[in-house]
Amino acid sequence: KPLKLAGAHVVVTGGSSGIGKCVAVECFKQGAFITLVARDEGKLVQAKKEIEKYSINDKQVVLCISVDISKDYRQVENVIKQAQEKLGPVDMLVNCAGMAIAGNFEEIEIDKFARLMEINYLGSVYPSRAVISTMKERRMGRIVFVSSQAGQLGLFGYTAYSPTKFALRGLAEALQMEVKPYNIYVTVAYPPDTDTPGFAEENKTKPLETKLISESSSLCQADQVARVIVKDAIQGNFNSSVGSDGYMLSSLTCGMSPVTTITEGLQQVVTMGLFRIIALFYLGSFDSIVRRCMIQKHNSQKSCKTD
Numbered sequence: 083k084p085l086k087l088a089g090a091h092v093v094v095t096g097g098s099s100g101i102g103k104c105v106a107v108e109c110f111k112q113g114a115f116i117t118l119v120a121r122d123e124g125k126l127v128q129a130k131k132e133i134e135k136y137s138i139n140d141k142q143v144v145l146c147i148s149v150d151i152s153k154d155y156r157q158v159e160n161v162i163k164q165a166q167e168k169l170g171p172v173d174m175l176v177n178c179a180g181m182a183i184a185g186n187f188e189e190i191e192i193d194k195f196a197r198l199m200e201i202n203y204l205g206s207v208y209p210s211r212a213v214i215s216t217m218k219e220r221r222m223g224r225i226v227f228v229s230s231q232a233g234q235l236g237l238f239g240y241t242a243y244s245p246t247k248f249a250l251r252g253l254a255e256a257l258q259m260e261v262k263p264y265n266i267y268v269t270v271a272y273p274p275d276t277d278t279p280g281f282a283e284e285n286k287t288k289p290l291e292t293k294l295i296s297e298s299s300s301l302c303q304a305d306q307v308a309r310v311i312v313k314d315a316i317q318g319n320f321n322s323s324v325g326s327d328g329y330m331l332s333s334l335t336c337g338m339s340p341v342t343t344i345t346e347g348l349q350q351v352v353t354m355g356l357f358r359i360i361a362l363f364y365l366g367s368f369d370s371i372v373r374r375c376m377i378q379k380h381n382s383q384k385s386c387k388t389d
């Protein structure tokens with residue numbers, strides 16, 4: 083049965099910006115009470131104001147809590163406790179806080195590999211761990227992990243980022259198997275490039291190869307991505323993807339992930355072979371982008387030396 087958002091308590095980590103903020107807006111529009119979790123208090127207050135414009139009744143509340151979700155489990159646990167005291171038990175948790183760093187493997191600062199794992203992976207483990215017991219007691223709940231298309235395939239430039247997003251899928255699959263009998267549904271979202279402040283930041287250091295390869299998939303708007311995530315989370319769909327390339331990638335990489343409907347399972351079975359053929363063409367084009375960029379760099383270095 084789909085979750086009713088009217089009167090429900092939705093916690094959105096990373097709710098002060100980008101996709102997370104749009105997820106909060108979407109839930110608020112459907113009557114939910116929202117807790118936003120992020121570090122920067124200024125951005126939180128600003129987002130709260132924006133979200134409040136969409137209220138549908140005068141009881142609705144947007145609560146802001148400032149915490150770094152990646153550092154200390156006790157802190158995160160406290161924050162969730164505070165939120166539950168004010169707005170009641172969490173019905174849905176959306177783990178959207180995260181960041182991307184793109185660069186050549188040897189150029190990414192070595193500390194960044196651990197830091198991204200902390201933010202993107204542990205930063206989703208901690209809030210989920212903090213809400214799960216209450217959800218199990220209540221025999222209801224939704225947990226959403228915001229992965230990425232880069233959590234379905236590894237791409238040039240994402241040696242630090244992709245693994246953190248792949249990790250979320252492993253977590254989601256294992257957790258879903260545990261909590262399904264308790265009527266708790268886990269969703270993994272795999273958005274494509276999305277126009278957000280985080281994306282603009284990431285682009286400042288993104289290698290040309292990564293940019294060109296990413297252009298194979300469309301650039302989406304955050305509100306569009308958020309609508310899909312919220313719809314799939316309410317339905318209890320395990321996979322959530324946007325667009326036709328998103329659909330192909332999810333079907334192709336479904337592996338042993340849980341299946342939500344018989345139709346979904348049948349579609350995966352029927353389309354997988356065809357999508358693998360399409361994927362081979364994409365992979366060929368990615369390899370040729372990488373090779374062209376290398377030759378170009380090589381040539382420009384040579385001409386620099388002769389200058």
Ligand SMILES: NC(=O)C1=CN([C@@H]2O[C@H](COP(=O)(O)OP(=O)(O)OC[C@H]3O[C@@H](n4cnc5c(N)ncnc54)[C@H](OP(=O)(O)O)[C@@H]3O)[C@@H](O)[C@H]2O)C=CC1
Nearest residue numbers: 096098099100101120121122151179180230275276278280
């Ligand atoms: N935009 C894109 O192209 C895509 C994004 N994604 C994923 O979607 C998610 C959201 O991305 P996007 O909207 O672009 O990101 P933004 O950078 O716009 O927003 C990130 C949010 O997360 C919060 N946040 C970051 N680090 C922490 C932390 N350590 N503790 C608490 N809060 C934190 C930020 O607030 P503050 O800094 O104040 O803490 C902010 O609210 C990320 O997980 C990203 O990997 C997936 C695919 C594509």
Ligand SMILES: CCCCCCCCCCCCCCCC(=O)[C@@H](N)CO
Nearest residue numbers: 182230231232274275296299327330361
């Ligand atoms: C049948 C096969 C179809 C294949 C389609 C392949 C398309 C690949 C494009 C990948 C784009 C990567 C997006 C990463 C977004 C992200 O997470 C960052 N922007 C975060 O900020």
